[in-house]
Each structure stands twice: as C-alpha cells, then as structure tokens.
Amino acid sequence: MDNFGRLISEIRAELPRLELRENEQMRDHCSFKIGGAARVMALPSSAEEAEKLCLSLRRSGVEPLIVGNGTNLLVTDSPLDRFVVKFSDKMGSVEKRGDNGVFALSGISLARLASFCAKASLTGLEFAHGIPGTLGGAVSMNAGAYGGEMKDVLRSADYLDENLKLCRKTSKELEMGYRHSVFSETGCVILGAEIELASGSEDAILTRMRELSEKRRASQPLDMPSAGSTFKRPEQGYAAALIDEAGLKGFAIGGAEVSQKHAGFVINRGNATFDEVLALIEHIQKTVYERTGISLEPEVKIIRG
Helix, strand or coil: CCCCHHHHHHHHCCCCCCCCCCCHHHHHCCCCCCCCEEEEEECCCCCHHHHHHHHHHHHHCCEEEHHHHHHHHEECCCCCCEEECCHHHHHEEEEEEECCCEEECCEEEEEHHHHHHHCCECCCHHHHHCCCCCCHHHHHCCCCCCCCCCCHHEEEEEEECCCCEEEEEEHHCCCCCCCCCCCCCCCCCEEEEEEEEECCCCHHHHHHHHHHHHHHHHHHCCCCEEEEEEEEECCCCCCCHHHHHCCCCCCEEEEECCCCCCEEEEEEECCCCCCHHHHHHHHHHHHHHHHCCCCEECCCCCCCC
C-alpha cells in the first residue's frame, strides 16, 4: 500500500462519512475543462468535518490543495499527485442572522447565496449573482463585478490559520483590496463568512440580477469553457482593451483562443491543453509588454503539479 493508500484508510476510519474520491479528473471540477487526475479528492460537508480533515492531513505531513468550484484554475493535464479538498455545495449551508445578516459556509456558490438573499429581501449582493465561484474563493480574492466587491458586504470570515487554529476576523482586518485579501498568499482555510446587507424589495433585487445577467451574456463568452477574466486589471488601462489593441482578439494556440467576444477571456474552444493555454497566456503577456511596456498579471491560478 502506498503512502496515499495508508492515508486514505486512516481518514476513512477517522471520518467515515467524508466523501473521498481516488484518481478524480480535475477537468470535471474546473470551468476550463482542463486538468488531469488528482490522486485523492475529499468533499467535506461541514466546517467541523473540514477542520478534522485538515488536522489529519497536517499530522500526516500532507499539504492539501484547497479548491472551490474551480472557476479560477488552470490545472496541469498530467496526473496531480495531490490531496485535493473541494469545498462544494455539500458544504454550503446558509442562514439569516438578525435583520440584515447572512452566514454561509464557504462552499456555497455565489449564485445560490445571492438568490437566498433576494428571497430574504436583502439587497447588496446582486453584483455577485453571475460570478461563478464560491463564497470562500470570493472572500479570498475579494471578487467583484459591476461596481460591487465582497469587501462592501463582508462582515467577518471564519477560517483556520496556518497553524490550523480556528479564527474569526472582521472585514476591516482582512486587508481587502483589488482581487486581494490577507488570505491571498497564505495557507489559511476559509470555512465560512457573514455578510451584512440592507433591506430591499425582492422584485427590485431580482430585476437587477436579471439585468446584470443579460449584460454578462451580451459581453462575455459564457458558452465556452474558460476561467473568467484571465488577467488582473493593470495600473494603466484595462487588460481586455490592451489585448484587443495588440491585435490578439481571436488569436489561438491549438485549442486555446483569445475570445473574439471579449479579449479579456482565454477560452477552451475544444480539447485545449494546459500547455496550450499557458503558452497563449505567455504570448499575450509578451506581446502586450513589447507594445506598451505594461505587464499583465494572471488572475487565473496556475496549478503545475
């Protein structure tokens, strides 16, 4: 029995209800539809189960790869010899707290969370309805769209720090900026978060969500596999405009292409490989830099192994 085999047996004994999958294809868990087989994937269903799992992995000297919906990932096609912990909708309970507060576990999708808030007549999260990620990922990178950001509504986050101690920090303590928070470069594990909204009209909230959805469909290649915006907004200008002005809209390497609908998106037009997407990202960076002197930083998280 290999080391992972022993670890799996130990975790099954310690956490018998935990869903464990061996040799799970990452392409099935990433919006790019790219990625090889992960040696093990665990899908916890509660904060307590996730905490116990992380403690068990730490005792075994294993550093897990924590993922949500995989909407911001580019994963290698090669076998991934990692223990992946996926915070999915299994870990997505949500409840109202007080008049305007909502607490949810980190695996809930932003779409489901926004819909819950709309039914509770709470306004302020409409911007997040079309963002395809989970609450945990949204807090970590301060996700935003159409003038709204998570820092505008976040009250606090519950997480395991780098020593796996259970902690809570308020939004002011999380140093949230453009696509960044204190979690961005750490090994902390976000378990859940509380947001604070305002009372509103359910009909008006749903109308606003529909309007934003129509804008997204009209301007973004939502019918093609991608990881959303490929690059962060640079200090000068906008990534999509810089790429378009460089004549790269529609440029392709293999199955990877700069979307003709929105130059800020690299899409998988069919059977694109990890290497092809990575080569296209690097070509975009090189071309834009040579033309403008502006360095584009990937927003997509690249998992090489």
